[in-house]
Amino acid sequence: MKAIVDIYLKPGVLDPQGKAVHHALESLGFNEVNDVRVGKQIILTLNESDENRAKERVKEMCETLLANTVIEDYKIEIEK
């Protein structure tokens, strides 16, 4: 089983990378872009067959280490 964790800066927390990418897109003529947020994706391969249990454990990993919840939100997706 795989867990895919997406981590982004919380809405309201200014994202310097997102801002720079947005600026670059604009100068390339992609004017339809309203906002850019840059995050990171962490892919975990788990030896766990129970989806709920996996989700619970990965949530714990996010809260403990993977995300800094002062500034970051995370989203967990389980892939079988």
Next chain:
Amino acid sequence: MRVAIVRFPGTNCEFDTEYAFNRIGCKTEIIWHKLEDIPKGTELVVIPGGFSYGDYLRSGAIARFSPIMKAVKEFADRGGYVLGICNGFQILLESHLLPGAMKRNENLHFVSKFQYIKVLSNENRFLSKLQKGDILNIPIAHAEGNYFVEKDRLKKMYDKGQIILQYCDKEGNIDNPNGSVDAIAGICNENKNVFGLMPHPERACEKVLGSEDGIKMIKGFID
């Protein structure tokens, strides 16, 4: 004063830090992060700069779980003095020994230069030998020094004198090199025994280095 300087894999400012504290007459010891106790008699623990664990995931995120950090937390809880410089500051934030978090610098660059900073509060041991409004010239060198803390928390921190250093120019006007909230360069905890700052006082500890202002800062720790 006895000072313990913590070394993680990737720490690179431990010798400069030791040199600076030796200059003001402190006994220093560099301790490995696997240690589970702070050496007996230690009065100040310094977490120096560098790139602990290669800054992987987030600066300081992995160092936070080293065995020594549990001991540092207990030491701080008992009222012991802790100073985090640069990466050390980031580690203290990740450890929740200090409030807030670091983001990438606003301009996304690694910024390495001399930077003026201003004392906003000297009602703490660290900056006790300086005056409010004093301007110091201290090197900064970081890519993740963009300090963030929520508005409500920030207000409380001001009220309690926890915002201790601010980036400025030579005249004291705000000059923000990294996008930090209110150009904050250094803070302390509510009990005023845990300090964190991005500038490197140990790199400004004698004339030949371009500034001795760092000595004026760290001298606060000695009686």
